[in-house]
Amino acid sequence: MHNLSPEERTQIQLERLQSTLNRAYRNVPFHQNRKNRKGEAIDIERFQIESIKDLSNLPFMERKHLGEYYPYGLFAVPLRDIVRIHTASGTTLNPTVSGYTRHDLLVWQEMVSTALTASKITAHDILQINLDPGLANWGRDYKDGAESIEASVIPNTHLSIEKQLKVLKDYKTSVLITTPASASQLAGHIGSGTDLNPADLNLKTLILVGEPAGLEPRNLLEEQLHATTWLHYGLSEVPGPAIAFECENHKGLHVNEDNFIPEIVDIETGELLPEGETGELILTALTTRAFPLIRFKTGDRARFIQDTCSCGCPFKRIEWFEERTDDMLLINGVKVHQKLILLHIEDALGFVPGRYCFFKSQQGETSCLEVWITVDDTLFSDEIKALEKLMKTVEDKLHENIGVPVSIRLKEKHSFQNHC
């Protein structure tokens, strides 16, 4: 839609929004039974969004809804139209399941290729994907998008850091897609653990995904890896990477408004904020067939950048901030809900520990989820081995369900006072 006038683009967005809503209200009981933000039932027959602004009358979709309607309750097409099913950890014991029609996959492929092209990636590039298992879905989308612009893709495979570096060097990788945490880990390893000189690498582009990265750490990465960094924003639920992406100016991320409508709302009241103010990013999918997200609360803190970008891209830009509006932890780009961690611990132990706390920590070069659990009467055992075995079980369960490395530490009550 780049060659359209602003009026024409708005019209196309309205048409896409209306047909998305018509399908969602016709096919998905969850949407049919929802009430508007004033608490009134929506008359599906007469319901009409007449402009993009009217979108703000609709209720929000939250992560908890994705778990409540597990597995297929939010699909807007029959299962036989679904060609791919993705799973992501959600906020309940039930994971988030999203489906894709063939058309949806093509849309994602196009979205990813648009973002990669904006990062100057071409068919001449060798593109390596290195993402945690929790972001495996994004790995597939990046592979498809990069292949569509005929780049040579080294798909996402779980490798040790030494192997990653070997591939990076020997395969002459020019583009690396990874999280800021993994990129720092890699840079740190080059700096200390090997005799590899970054100048020996062919790396020129580092696509950072999954979590925001400030200017300072990016500059450091660019210096350490001799590459230019580009930030991409995505959702693990839809899933998709590259919903928003940086252009050559690196001044904010362009939201792909061909496929998503972004809104920024007040975190407390949910009301739309004036342009330029910081709030929660809300996304509505315009072209998704199987799994329409309507006013989805992302939990990400952002603000619209008001002035137009000199790159010529007509999409609105956002500034994406590190703090979140919810209590999710971002570990290697994977969103981990604290409530979910507790649910899995309760499931494994059979009870809720007396005290606990969760945070992101660094183990050597790896970011991981650190869980502190208090040792009290319910947990205490005079057999250390039994206790260790139990904790290993909890660690494995968490790792399996959340997709990030987990370290559990048993602590005495007073340890919590200073840390949690």
Add this chain to the structure above:
Amino acid sequence: MLLVKNLKCYYGRIVAIKGVSMSVRKGELISLIGANGSGKSTFLQAICGLIPGLEGEITFEDVSLKGLDPPAIVQKGISMVPEGRLVFAPLTTLDNLKLGAYTIYRKKLHKYVKKDLEMVMELFPILRKRAYQQAGTLSGGEQQMLAIGRALMARPRLLVLDEPSMGLAPLLVEKILETLVMLRNKGLTILLVEQNARAALKISDRGYVLETGKIVLQGASSDLLADVEVKRAYLGKDYAEFYEGRA
């Protein structure tokens, strides 16, 4: 070129079009498909000023068409080929074509009529042979050609057609659709309403799927052609049966 926003049309208390938005850009061939009773013809009639009391916006080349009567809309540059051809049966082919140029005569632009007649005869050579034959005696395919020719005589910038393939043999349908492609290639903008979804999508640039008065899908015609939902929307099957087994 044509922008429709939130169009609602009523037949008494029945809402036939329930807030449809669509756009046609200059030089495009757009198809609007859907099952029987989905509101396709009502939509076209609304654009051509044949439905009173509609709500929403219809603008053509930045001018609102709301409240204009059909002759005024033809003068603005929109010509319609109605469903079932509706040729003037007792009149000759030639007179039917000249009637299509009614607004051109009104503008005192007689000099164009002869040239346009020649253009239509070249487009559909059979009409030259049938020039003095009563239109009611023409075959279905010939009548369709006449209806298109008659609409072209008004020198439209947007040609809208309502089910041009209806009741025609496959070979004739092909011929009619080929003609539309040819006209589009010459720069004419076309909005085509068809039940023959496959045929319409094959020749159009973009398409919209209308279902019970609402647009449920839109996109590039090549995408819609491959879409399984289109088949169902076109066939108008009940969706409930497809959702069995959903949690």
